Amino acid sequence: MAKLFSNEVSDQIKDILKDMINPISILLFVDKACDTCKETKQLLEETAGLSDKITLKTLELEDAADELSTYDIKRAPSFVFLDHNGDYRGVKFNGIPAGHEINSFISAILEMSGVEFQFSDDIINRIKSIKEPVDIKVFVTLSCPHCPGAVQTAHRMAMLNSNVKAEMIEAQTFYDLSEKYNVSGVPKIIINETLELVGNQPIEAFLDKLGK
Numbered sequence: 001m002a003k004l005f006s007n008e009v010s011d012q013i014k015d016i017l018k019d020m021i022n023p024i025s026i027l028l029f030v031d032k033a034c035d036t037c038k039e040t041k042q043l044l045e046e047t048a049g050l051s052d053k054i055t056l057k058t059l060e061l062e063d064a065a066d067e068l069s070t071y072d073i074k075r076a077p078s079f080v081f082l083d084h085n086g087d088y089r090g091v092k093f094n095g096i097p098a099g100h101e102i103n104s105f106i107s108a109i110l111e112m113s114g115v116e117f118q119f120s121d122d123i124i125n126r127i128k129s130i131k132e133p134v135d136i137k138v139f140v141t142l143s144c145p146h147c148p149g150a151v152q153t154a155h156r157m158a159m160l161n162s163n164v165k166a167e168m169i170e171a172q173t174f175y176d177l178s179e180k181y182n183v184s185g186v187p188k189i190i191i192n193e194t195l196e197l198v199g200n201q202p203i204e205a206f207l208d209k210l211g212k
Contacts, residue, residue, distance in 0.1 A: 001042065003046060004039070004042055004043050004046055005046050010046070010050060013047065013050050013106065014050040014051070016106060017050055017051040017053070017054070017106075017109065017110070018051075019110060019115055020051060020053045020054075020109065020110060020113040020114075020115070021113045021114035021115060022053070022083065022084035022113045022114045023054070023055065023084050023113070024053065024054060024055070024081055024082065024083060024084065024109060024112045024113050025054075025055045025056075025057065025081070025082040025086065026044060026048065026054065026056045026057070026079050026080070026081055026082075027057050027059065027067065027071065027080050027082065028040065028041060028044055028056060028057070028058045028059070028077065028078075028079040029058075029059050029060075029061055029064060029067070029068070029073050029076050029077065029078045029079065030058060030059070030060060030061070030076050030077055031060065031061045031062075031076035031077075032060070034076040034077055035173070036095065036096050036173055037076055037077045039096055039098075040077035040079075040095070040096040040097075041058055041077070043096060043097065043098060044056050044079065047105075047109075053113060054109065061073070061076055070088070071088060071092070072165070075094060075174060077094070077096065078092060078093065078094045079092070079093050080092045080093075081108055081109075081112045082112075083113075084113070084114075089112065089158060089159050089162070090155075090158030090162065090164055090166055091108055091112060091155045091158055091159065091166060092165070092166070092167035092168070093105065093108075093167065093168045094167055094168060094169045094170060094173070094174060095168070095169065095170025095173040095174065096142070096170065096173070097168070098142050099141075099142030099143055100142060100143065100144060100147060100148050101140060101142055101147065101148055101151070101168065101170070103152075104147075104148040104149075104151035104152050104155070104168065107148070107152050107155075108152075108155050111155070111156065111159060112159065117152075117156055119156065119160075119203065123203055123207070124160060126207050127157050127161050127164075127203075127207070128160060128161055130161050130163050130164060130210070131163065132163060133163050133164075133165075133192075134157075134161075134163055134164045134165070134191065134192060134210065135165050135191070135192055135193070136154040136157065136158070136164065136165070136166040136167070136189065136190070136191050136206075137166075137167055137169055137177075137181070137189070137190040137191075138150050138151045138154050138166070138169065138187055138188075138189050138190075139169050139171045139177075139178060139181065139183045139186050139187060139188040139189075139190070140168055140169070140170060140171060140186050140187055141170070141171050141186050142170065142172075144186045144187065146186075146187060146199065147186055147187040147200070149187075149200040150187035150189055150199075150200045150201065151166075151168045151187070153202075153206060154166035154167075154168075154189070154206070155168075156203075157203070157206065171183050171186055171188075185198055187200060189201065189206070191206070191209055191210065195209050195210070
């Protein structure tokens with residue numbers, strides 16, 4: 001099978017991943033009937049092969065009842081990140097992180113490993129003060145240049161507060177969900193099933209929406 005990453009891209013990603021601090025794990029969930037699972041698995045395998053700090057484990061949906069419950073997995077391909085302690089920090093991807101979404105994927109790897117991201121102390125305090133469960137869905141397409149920023153913001157909120165869960169959803173792969181949430185433009189952000197944002201909104205917009 002031909003590689004997804006050219007040698008040049010592999011070298012670029014390998015160089016970026018040198019900044020990882022702690023090891024992380026990725027749990028990938030696939031299904032035999034899934035159209036994009038094979039390509040998603042290959043992309044994750046090629047990425048994991050570029051750093052000895054990344055461990056990848058692939059599970060079939062039909063054989064992973066406990067894990068499906070633990071990580072609230074309902075579809076394939078989906079994958080979650082675990083930190084160096086093996087803890088789930090609410091960071092999930094549904095669909096292949098190709099195209100522009102390679103940026104949110106690589107960011108999640110670095111930040112889950114302990115690389116700091118730039119939020120002000122005030123923003124960090126606002127995120128950490130969230131006391132109720134928050135579920136954030138970010139619908140994307142792989143050709144959307146503005147989508148990775150929205151995904152990164154949602155995932156960073158999850159990493160900072162265990163009450164927050166955030167997932168990327170590739171809108172074309174999971175068209176049934178796109179229809180359910182009336183996705184006509186991306187990134188479209190759904191918070192707690194009812195609150196909506198469209199576009200790569202700043203973190204303040206996420207928090208202001210939660211405060212209403």
